Amino acid sequence: MRTAYTADQIRAAEHRLMARLPEGALMQRAASGLAAACATMLGKVYGSRVTLLVGSGDNGGDALYAGALLARRGARVEAVLAGSRTHEAGLEAFLLAGGRAVEAGTGTIERADLVVDGLVGIGASGALREPYRELALAADAAAAPTVAVDVPSGVDASSGRVEGAAVRAALTVTMGARKTGLLVDPGAALAGEVELVDIGLGPYLPDPDVVALTGADVAALLPRPAAESDKYRRGVVGVVAGSDQYTGAAVLAVGGALLAGAGMVRYAGPGEPVAQVRSHWPEAVITELERPSLDGVGRVQAWVVGPGLGTGDWAREMLAQVLASDVPVLIDADGLTLVARERDLLGRDAPVLVTPHAGELSRLTGAGRDEIEADRLRHARGAAADLGVTVLLKGSTTVVAEPDRPVRVNGTGTAWLATGGTGDVLSGVAGALLAQGLGCYDAGSCAAYLHGLAGRIASSGAPLHAAGVAAAVPAAIRELTGRELTGRPAPR
Ligand SMILES: NC(=O)C1=CN([C@@H]2O[C@H](COP(=O)(O)OP(=O)(O)OC[C@H]3O[C@@H](n4cnc5c(N)ncnc54)[C@H](O)[C@@H]3O)[C@@H](O)[C@H]2O)[C@@H](O)CC1
Numbered sequence: 001m002r003t004a005y006t007a008d009q010i011r012a013a014e015h016r017l018m019a020r021l022p023e024g025a026l027m028q029r030a031a032s033g034l035a036a037a038c039a040t041m042l043g044k045v046y047g048s049r050v051t052l053l054v055g056s057g058d059n060g061g062d063a064l065y066a067g068a069l070l071a072r073r074g075a076r077v078e079a080v081l082a083g084s085r086t087h088e089a090g091l092e093a094f095l096l097a098g099g100r101a102v103e104a105g106t107g108t109i110e111r112a113d114l115v116v117d118g119l120v121g122i123g124a125s126g127a128l129r130e131p132y133r134e135l136a137l138a139a140d141a142a143a144a145p146t147v148a149v150d151v152p153s154g155v156d157a158s159s160g161r162v163e164g165a166a167v168r169a170a171l172t173v174t175m176g177a178r179k180t181g182l183l184v185d186p187g188a189a190l191a192g193e194v195e196l197v198d199i200g201l202g203p204y205l206p207d208p209d210v211v212a213l214t215g216a217d218v219a220a221l222l223p224r225p226a227a228e229s230d231k232y233r234r235g236v237v238g239v240v241a242g243s244d245q246y247t248g249a250a251v252l253a254v255g256g257a258l259l260a261g262a263g264m265v266r267y268a269g270p271g272e273p274v275a276q277v278r279s280h281w282p283e284a285v286i287t288e289l290e291r292p293s294l295d296g297v298g299r300v301q302a303w304v305v306g307p308g309l310g311t312g313d314w315a316r317e318m319l320a321q322v323l324a325s326d327v328p329v330l331i332d333a334d335g336l337t338l339v340a341r342e343r344d345l346l347g348r349d350a351p352v353l354v355t356p357h358a359g360e361l362s363r364l365t366g367a368g369r370d371e372i373e374a375d376r377l378r379h380a381r382g383a384a385a386d387l388g389v390t391v392l393l394k395g396s397t398t399v400v401a402e403p404d405r406p407v408r409v410n411g412t413g414t415a416w417l418a419t420g421g422t423g424d425v426l427s428g429v430a431g432a433l434l435a436q437g438l439g440c441y442d443a444g445s446c447a448a449y450l451h452g453l454a455g456r457i458a459s460s461g462a463p464l465h466a467a468g469v470a471a472a473v474p475a476a477i478r479e480l481t482g483r484e485l486t487g488r489p490a491p492r
Pocket residue numbers: 014018026027030031055056057058059060062083119120121122123124125126127128129130132149150151175199
């Protein structure tokens with residue numbers, strides 16, 4: 001599990017650790033980790049050109065001490081001192097090691113082999129001010145890669161928000177613990193690779209603000225069929241999706257559920273989608289409905305409701321019946337539009353997982369779509385608390401929020417997944433995990449991981465289509481679990 005913390009959490013931990021160490025010890029640890037990461041990136045340090053962008057705080061101090069270490073190894077290191085003041089001891093060490101302070105306009109950024117962004121770290125507030133803003137833009141325009149110290153300047157360490165200009169890093173060397181803003185877009189997209197330097201903060205850290213599951217975490221959570229499993233015990237998913245107008249959503253949601261390991265998928269819908277589901281998935285157990293009713297559809301362990309369902313009376317009645325059941329329910333797409341109109345539908349005891357994108361969450365909560373995109377964490381948390389449900393907010397980083405638990409973030413996806421129908425597949429995958437007994441929090445976060453990985457497999461750097469993502473789900477599971485698909489050790 002990768003953990004991340006807000007700036008306040010980091011500061012509090014640093015204070016407690018610093019009280020036990022000699023003055024400046026933490027910064028030395030941070031700087032030597034930073035210098036080592038820069039050296040690796042440069043390949044050959046001797047004779048290379050490194051330009052430091054140095055702000056007025058300790059973030060600049062880290063950069064200066066690291067610059068001193070690189071200068072001692074023979075790099076030509078120049079520092080642009082951008083603040084109204086500069087970390088004094090750091091500057092002294094830097095100059096003593098042979099580093100040079102230069103003006104911004106001297107072409108130093110353009111000539112560099114590596115740019116080190118030490119403008120601001122966890123002490124930043126608001127959009128980058130001049131001259132920091134201009135320096136961030138110059139670093140972005142330069143040919144050399146940028147290594148960000150602690151966080152890319154311009155990215156809010158606690159949320160991943162970006163107001164105005166920000167540094168785009170190839171690598172972020174973060175001190176003591178990951179910051180939340182490095183795992184959540186738009187910040188995560190600007191951080192590049194993230195390398196963590198251990199400065200001894202571990203014992204002083206509180207519970208994390210956000211966490212990201214690793215492949216091993218997901219593999220450990222994924223249900224596996226046991227020798228005595230049968231289709232009923234493995235989990236039966238009910239899918240209420242699609243309409244005479246939108247048939248594809250039904251096919252994709254059923255496919256996602258089947259390929260994510262459900263023991264059985266029951267599909268209930270009107271004539272058109274029934275014909276489509278039947279021809280694509282002969283495995284599904286289908287009930288063709290004459291009227292909106294679940295009578296006679298049979299027992300399931302979890303429902304998926306909403307993709308392509310429409311928002312008329314039929315859809316509303318189906319949603320109400322699904323929610324009247326006593327099993328976990330995943331609500332997506334049109335189901336969310338209906339719930340936005342009629343919040344009382346959510347009043348039930350059994351768990352609910354909602355899977356909106358920013359536009360659907362906007363309908364649910366009334367917050368603007370752009371506002372949600374800019375601060376995904378806050379809005380997902382707020383909606384989970386307000387609605388009393390688990391919220392999986394889709395997007396370039398998917399976030400899964402449940403009251404009183406750290407938000408789980410997922411970055412396995414690819415931008416190629418932003419295409420029609422992939423959300424329907426995700427709802428099926430998550431529904432299969434719910435039916436197999438995972439709670440909403442685990443089912444949502446494991447489904448997001450698998451779906452992202454399946455997207456990468458389906459894409460391989462080229463366009464993908466939603467059915468291809470569903471087809472790649474078994475390969476994603478195989479990649480996580482090795483070949484150990486039966487619950488027995490993998491054959492050698
Ligand atoms: N506290 C510690 O012991 C350690 C701190 N470390 C480093 O110290 C950093 C935090 O240092 P500071 O608390 O001094 O804060 P920062 O260096 O992050 O930034 C504070 C300075 O930036 C200016 N500033 C804030 N927002 C700005 C904006 N939008 N535009 C332009 N200027 C802005 C402030 O006026 C202030 O002078 C960490 O990110 C990390 O890099 C590390 O060395 C590890 C140890």
